[in-house]
Amino acid sequence: MSISLRINGEERLLDVDPEMPLLWVLRDVLGLTGTKYGCGAALCGACTVHLEGQVVRSCVTPVRRAQGKSVTTIEGLSPDGSHPLQRAWVEQGVPQCGFCQAGQLMTAAALLKEHPVPTDAQIDQSMAGNLCRCGTYCRIRDAIKKVSGGGR
Amino acid sequence: MFLEASKVLRHPRCANCHPDGDVPLQAMEAVPHEPPVTRGPADRGVVGMECTSCHQDRNLENARVPGAPNWHLAPREMAWVGKSPRFICEQMKDPRRNGGKSLAQIVHHNAHDELVAWGWLPGHGREPAPGTQAQFGELVAAWVETGAECPDEGAQP
Numbered sequence: 468m469s470i471s472l473r474i475n476g477e478e479r480l481l482d483v484d485p486e487m488p489l490l491w492v493l494r495d496v497l498g499l500t501g502t503k504y505g506c507g508a509a510l511c512g513a514c515t516v517h518l519e520g521q522v523v524r525s526c527v528t529p530v531r532r533a534q535g536k537s538v539t540t541i542e543g544l545s546p547d548g549s550h551p552l553q554r555a556w557v558e559q560g561v562p563q564c565g566f567c568q569a570g571q572l573m574t575a576a577a578l579l580k581e582h583p584v585p586t587d588a589q590i591d592q593s594m595a596g597n598l599c600r601c602g603t604y605c606r607i608r609d610a611i612k613k614v615s616g617g618g619r
Numbered sequence: 620m621f622l623e624a625s626k627v628l629r630h631p632r633c634a635n636c637h638p639d640g641d642v643p644l645q646a647m648e649a650v651p652h653e654p655p656v657t658r659g660p661a662d663r664g665v666v667g668m669e670c671t672s673c674h675q676d677r678n679l680e681n682a683r684v685p686g687a688p689n690w691h692l693a694p695r696e697m698a699w700v701g702k703s704p705r706f707i708c709e710q711m712k713d714p715r716r717n718g719g720k721s722l723a724q725i726v727h728h729n730a731h732d733e734l735v736a737w738g739w740l741p742g743h744g745r746e747p748a749p750g751t752q753a754q755f756g757e758l759v760a761a762w763v764e765t766g767a768e769c770p771d772e773g774a775q776p
Contacts, residue, residue, distance in 0.1 A: 509673035574667040581666040593667035
């Protein structure tokens, strides 16, 4: 079955099983490997992408849900890594191992789009589904606040 | 008659998403939802942690994530957790607390709504609500047809 969708601004027509997880399509069909496989059960957030601007866990999202819609991955957040959050991530030295950071950035980007100056509670509630086994949570929060103008 | 229906309404498959708070519950033990999510302004979570960030329009057996169309929390005024059958009965008849529904609409909702239907097809080894949705719909219809009486406070099925 053909699935038509827009990925990072580019129209794509894919011959894939409509039940295939979007993450598989991104990584194995399209080679967009910035989005990571973590748990496969929507529990860790490593696979976070945007579907029509909404945060979704691509490991459990069947690609049929994206039919006719727009998907943004970490590769599409900015063409050259210059999104304010990506710059702040570098300046704050946020990543340690880095595996979860694409998902962290995608959720943080969605948060700041809806709440340009989020409260600590809003940051905690929105980022609660993105786990970091290195424990970089404080630096993640600092970077988000740096971009929002609310940080130190 | 409502007491019989309350066996469904207060079953964890149904009541877990009718919490008296801002966090949905899960499992037969009605523990707080994990990952930690919050109700949000429209009962559908908050940005980054929306219900449909993870829940799809059907159950995912491999990932064990439950799903059905229009997955969301019941509004706070429809809380059932910790409430008596009489409280829930009065609530269900009150348009200010039942989404503005008539009793006929309540019958139709319980008998045919796709998210309500999930309670009997919860997937991945979860215990379903008692009976079937068809039986539940007939029970609620009979309750309405016989006057929609509420049980005494303290009455239990």
